[in-house]
Amino acid sequence: MTDIDIASLTKQTESVSSEFEKDFAATSNDLSHKAIEDVRIKYLGRKGLFTAISEQMRSVKKEDRPEAGKLLNSVKKNMESKLDQLRTLEKKAALTAQLDAKAYDVSLPVAQTAGSLHPVTLMRRTLLKEFRNLGFIVYDGPEMDLEDYNFSALNFKDDHPARDMQDTFFVKDLEKTVLRTHTSNIQIHAMRNERPPMRVVAPGRTYRCDSDLTHTPMFHQIEGFIIDQNISMADMKGVIDTFLKAVFGTDLETRLRPSYFPFVEPGGEVDLQCVACRGKGCRICSHTGWLEIGGLGMIHPNVFEAVDLDSERYTGFAFGFGIDRIAMLKYGLSDLRQLFEGDQAFLSQFPVN
Numbered sequence: 001m002t003d004i005d006i007a008s009l010t011k012q013t014e015s016v017s018s019e020f021e022k023d024f025a026a027t028s029n030d031l032s033h034k035a036i037e038d039v040r041i042k043y044l045g046r047k048g049l050f051t052a053i054s055e056q057m058r059s060v061k062k063e064d065r066p067e068a069g070k071l072l073n074s075v076k077k078n079m080e081s082k083l084d085q086l087r088t089l090e091k092k093a094a095l096t097a098q099l100d101a102k103a104y105d106v107s108l109p110v111a112q113t114a115g116s117l118h119p120v121t122l123m124r125r126t127l128l129k130e131f132r133n134l135g136f137i138v139y140d141g142p143e144m145d146l147e148d149y150n151f152s153a154l155n156f157k158d159d160h161p162a163r164d165m166q167d168t169f170f171v172k173d174l175e176k177t178v179l180r181t182h183t184s185n186i187q188i189h190a191m192r193n194e195r196p197p198m199r200v201v202a203p204g205r206t207y208r209c210d211s212d213l214t215h216t217p218m219f220h221q222i223e224g225f226i227i228d229q230n231i232s233m234a235d236m237k238g239v240i241d242t243f244l245k246a247v248f249g250t251d252l253e254t255r256l257r258p259s260y261f262p263f264v265e266p267g268g269e270v271d272l273q274c275v276a277c278r279g280k281g282c283r284i285c286s287h288t289g290w291l292e293i294g295g296l297g298m299i300h301p302n303v304f305e306a307v308d309l310d311s312e313r314y315t316g317f318a319f320g321f322g323i324d325r326i327a328m329l330k331y332g333l334s335d336l337r338q339l340f341e342g343d344q345a346f347l348s349q350f351p352v353n
């Protein structure tokens with residue numbers, strides 16, 4: 001094979017380059033993925049025109065090789081960069097075509113996609129509105145708290161079963177720290193920060209190791225209390241009755257039953273006449289005519305002591321309800337878990353406010 005000199009190589013590349021420029025110009029005016037790919041294959045493919053020239057490198061005279069290498073390199077770079085330009089132009093053209101085809105009117109009203117509020121949020125807002133009307137202030141507290149606030153100051157003895165690992169989420173590597181099992185921890189925070197007279201209500205997330213048809217490991221409670229001089233059980237019954245009638249309707253009766261909670265004495269539970277059968281008895285109320293709504297009672301003297309309040313001078317009552325349960329009853333839901341599954345079809349039935 002005869003040696004090729006640099007002049008001959010230059011002549012060949014000039015001829016191929018000029019043909020490439022023509023193809024480049026033509027493709028710029030008729031962009032498509034296939035057209036660009038055809039140009040690439042014609043010049044840089046395995047049997048491409050440029051590839052054929054670069055294969056002659058091994059026949060180039062030794063002293064011309066550095067210059068030949070530079071020349072071929074710069075021609076190849078130019079071709080690759082122009083092919084990139086074509087690809088970018090092709091993408092832009094495709095996007096423009098797409099935008100032109102489907103015109104969006106950004107000035108249209110957004111009513112159809114306004115969304116909705118979660119039933120738990122709706123119910124929390126309703127409850128807080130009613131309590132504000134009764135003169136309560138809203139208090140917040142930590143979801144992860146010391147056992148003192150969640151248990152000890154609320155008169156839970158050290159061996160109380162609620163303190164068991166099976167019921168409570170303990171926080172790893174943090175001593176005496178739990179995910180609160182009720183919103184009652186906020187009672188203690190409020191009582192230590194404020195002085196009577198106090199009317200406080202506190203909604204929030206709570207956690208227990210529990211999961212079945214009617215229990216979820218995370219649920220919502222609302223807690224409240226009143227502390228002043230001469231607060232009696234009659235005040236408690238009056239406030240709870242007024243509140244439940246405001247939420248569920250004035251024709252439904254309420255009743256108190258004795259029960260036990262460590263932080264109240266005496267303690268009780270409040271029942272509401274069944275919202276479905278109005279007391280006649282049905283499946284929802286297990287044919288009793290009544291629905292359990294929550295717990296309540298007069299604040300235990302040991303709780304007053306734990307927050308440095310004089311239990312001889314002050315009395316008060318506290319109550320706690322499940323917001324999820326009240327939402328279920330109010331909106332006629334059949335399964336508690338519907339509230340936490342995030343199903344859009346279910347959630348979009350609720351209003352925005």
Ligand SMILES: [Zn+2]
Pocket residue numbers: 274275276277278279280281282283284285286287289290
């Ligand atoms: Zn019923």
